[in-house]
Amino acid sequence: MNSSPLLRVRQLTKAFVQGMFRKKTVFELNADFDIPRPTIVGMIGPNGAGKTTLLELIAGNHAPTTGQVICSV
Numbered sequence: 001m002n003s004s005p006l007l008r009v010r011q012l013t014k015a016f017v018q019g020m021f022r023k024k025t026v027f028e029l030n031a032d033f034d035i036p037r038p039t040i041v042g043m044i045g046p047n048g049a050g051k052t053t054l055l056e057l058i059a060g061n062h063a064p065t066t067g068q069v070i071c072s073v
Contacts, residue, residue, distance in 0.1 A: 004072050006037040007058070012067035014053055029053050031067075 009031050016027040029050040035041055043051050056062045058069050 004037075005034040006039070006072065007035040008070040008072075009033050009058070010068050010070065012054075012057060012069060013065045014050075014057055014062065015065045027053075029057075 012029075012031045014029045015025050017023045018026045027048075027050070031054060043054070045051050053062070057064050058071075060069075
């Protein structure tokens with residue numbers, strides 16, 4: 001059995017910035033974790049906490065500001 005994590009999220013950040021000249025960060029997501037195999041994972045949190053943004057970063061629908069997502073199959 002492979003002992004490497006199923007998913008690695010390394011120093012992942014996504015910043016949403018508002019304004020052209022006076023840039024202001026309106027939301028920033030920071031994540032750093034491993035998901036071992038085999039496992040079942042759930043995510044809970046209030047509205048606007050970044051759950052969907054994190055899933056979209058993992059799926060590759062959005063590019064992160066910094067960091068990386070490593071998925072080993």
